[in-house]
Amino acid sequence: MNDADIQAAWAAVETLGRRPGAAAIRPLFAADPDRPARMTRRGAGLTLDVSRTAIAPAALDALLALARAADAPGFLARMARGELVNVTEERGAAHMALRAATQPEGTPELVALWRDAQGTLARMRGFAASVHDGTARGATGQRFTDVLNIGIGGSDLGPAMAARALWTPAAPLRAHFLGNVDAHAWEEMRARLDPARTLVLVASKTFTTQETMANAALARAWLVDALGEAGAGAHLAALSTNLPATAAFGVAPDRVFGFHEWIGGRFSLWSAIGLSLALALGVPAFDRLLEGARAMDSHALAAPPTDNLPLLLALTEAWHVNALGYPARAVLAYDERLSRFAAHLQQLEMESLGKGVRADGTPVPRATGAVVFGEPGTNAQHSFMQLLHQAPVPVPADIILVATPDHPHADSHRKLLANGLAQAEALLRGKDAQAVAAEMRAAGRSEAEIAALAPHRVFTGDRPSTLILLPRLDAFALGALVALYEHKVACLGALWGINPFDQWGVELGKQLAGGILPALEGQGSVADPATAATLAALRA
Numbered sequence: 001m002n003d004a005d006i007q008a009a010w011a012a013v014e015t016l017g018r019r020p021g022a023a024a025i026r027p028l029f030a031a032d033p034d035r036p037a038r039m040t041r042r043g044a045g046l047t048l049d050v051s052r053t054a055i056a057p058a059a060l061d062a063l064l065a066l067a068r069a070a071d072a073p074g075f076l077a078r079m080a081r082g083e084l085v086n087v088t089e090e091r092g093a094a095h096m097a098l099r100a101a102t103q104p105e106g107t108p109e110l111v112a113l114w115r116d117a118q119g120t121l122a123r124m125r126g127f128a129a130s131v132h133d134g135t136a137r138g139a140t141g142q143r144f145t146d147v148l149n150i151g152i153g154g155s156d157l158g159p160a161m162a163a164r165a166l167w168t169p170a171a172p173l174r175a176h177f178l179g180n181v182d183a184h185a186w187e188e189m190r191a192r193l194d195p196a197r198t199l200v201l202v203a204s205k206t207f208t209t210q211e212t213m214a215n216a217a218l219a220r221a222w223l224v225d226a227l228g229e230a231g232a233g234a235h236l237a238a239l240s241t242n243l244p245a246t247a248a249f250g251v252a253p254d255r256v257f258g259f260h261e262w263i264g265g266r267f268s269l270w271s272a273i274g275l276s277l278a279l280a281l282g283v284p285a286f287d288r289l290l291e292g293a294r295a296m297d298s299h300a301l302a303a304p305p306t307d308n309l310p311l312l313l314a315l316t317e318a319w320h321v322n323a324l325g326y327p328a329r330a331v332l333a334y335d336e337r338l339s340r341f342a343a344h345l346q347q348l349e350m351e352s353l354g355k356g357v358r359a360d361g362t363p364v365p366r367a368t369g370a371v372v373f374g375e376p377g378t379n380a381q382h383s384f385m386q387l388l389h390q391a392p393v394p395v396p397a398d399i400i401l402v403a404t405p406d407h408p409h410a411d412s413h414r415k416l417l418a419n420g421l422a423q424a425e426a427l428l429r430g431k432d433a434q435a436v437a438a439e440m441r442a443a444g445r446s447e448a449e450i451a452a453l454a455p456h457r458v459f460t461g462d463r464p465s466t467l468i469l470l471p472r473l474d475a476f477a478l479g480a481l482v483a484l485y486e487h488k489v490a491c492l493g494a495l496w497g498i499n500p501f502d503q504w505g506v507e508l509g510k511q512l513a514g515g516i517l518p519a520l521e522g523q524g525s526v527a528d529p530a531t532a533a534t535l536a537a538l539r540a
């Protein structure tokens with residue numbers, strides 16, 4: 001379809017959003033007792049329930065028409081085939097190929113990439129096995145007990161999130177993640193590590209990222225200090241697409257695990273960037289992670305739009321951002337092991353979708369990427385949930401619940417689930433002035449007190465949430481969950497007409513930091529008066 005058709009489909013969605021009562025959710029339940037079942041779908045072992053949104057049947061029809069007009073399913077299919085969906089960098093987005101068990105049908109470049117990735121995966125498995133069985137040891141002959149991944153952004157957040165989610169005391173190695181160039185992080189980390197038993201992975205797609213290179217130099221010096229120049233090599237490996245730079249850093253070629261430039265940082269968990277996971281969690285767990293993502297890939301590519309989890313998640317976001325004007329979204333994972341999940345989504349979604357121009361360079365005629373933030377439940381309830389319940393502009397929430405825990409404390413888990421469900425119900429149902437007054441009267445409060453306090457205790461309700469249910473938080477389910485959001489991002493890219501696979505917006509700060517650094521080193525000055533004044537204040 002052409003752009004006029006897409007804009008007409010958008011206009012239909014936005015017009016529905018402007019209708020009086022368009023944001024109301026409770027009447028939808030009153031009108032349709034089957035709404036929970038009608039708005040719940042399953043795929044790759046996950047359950048998605050979008051019933052607690054104001055998406056009425058007419059809105060759903062309009063959103064699905066938009067998905068057709070913008071050809072979101074076609075965009076996913078083109079991505080899977082290895083077409084150049086990342087138009088500004090003339091690249092494909094090949095993360096699905098990384099987890100394909102059999103040769104994908106696609107462009108010759110995609111097929112070659114898949115073959116290479118299979119080779120790298122085999123080397124990763126072999127290397128991890130040699131560490132686990134003690135064939136590969138540190139310079140002093142000791143077995144490795146810890147793996148330190150040095151990387152930032154996509155070279156840190158995905159593996160750090162997954163290691164936090166899946167690590168158990170029975171796992172083969174402990175994993176540590178160093179991202180920030182703030183050396184306080186390094187000082188704290190090295191105090192916990194023994195160089196003789198630590199394997200250091202320098203994870204950087206480009207192998208030029210300032211923060212990672214600075215931290216890698218610190219870690220290398222720490223290894224050399226403890227083990228000598230000759231000993232450090234046994235403790236180093238590199239995960240990168242830039243093979244000349246890894247060689248220059250002194251990593252032995254058999255310790256370099258490469259990946260293709262078509263793998264975007266925030267989609268790279270499944271590539272060599274996942275080596276810390278294969279090492280820390282074990283190869284079977286890493287394989288299951290890939291399997292779960294693969295199951296979601298199959299679902300995303302095959303399920304019809306009405307049943308397609310990533311597409312429904314994307315359409316829900318489009319409804320909230322563009323039809324109702326809700327600019328932010330909270331992620332509440334009711335599982336402490338998912339405490340880094342929101343951080344991963346912040347990069348995945350905001351670096352992908354925070355764009356002001358469409359793929360053809362023309363301005364996007366509507367709002368794009370939502371602000372994403374989150375904390376695990378129940379902690380979030382005691383920090384920012386107040387705003388979600390009572391601030392004038394609603395903030396939709398993704399509430400992630402895990403049915404069965406991996407601990408023996410059934411009572412704690414019941415409390416956790418009760419709280420997650422209660423938040424969804426409180427956001428939806430609210431509490432009106434009448435109910436508040438009756439409650440206060442029953443508690444013996446005077447009419448004057450009721451008049452004064454009731455407005456503060458009213459919950460408007462009709463605040464949306466989307467529930468995602470996992471049977472259990474294992475590697476398969478986590479793979480499916482991460483891939484669900486990856487494909488949601490791709491679908492939103494198609495709906496908004498933007499390129500979700502580039503990130504030009506992070507470049508300016510990097511360039512300017514390179515210019516300010518000499519001034520901090522006492523060489524030269526900066527042109528910007530505001531920066532110059534702050535530099536002077538820092539010096540003072």
Ligand SMILES: O=P(O)(O)OC[C@H]1O[C@](O)(CO)[C@@H](O)[C@@H]1O
Nearest residue numbers: 152153154155204205206209265
């Ligand atoms: O892996 P690299 O090349 O060090 O890049 C790290 C991160 O930096 C970015 O390029 C920009 O912040 C991210 O997209 C990427 O994940």
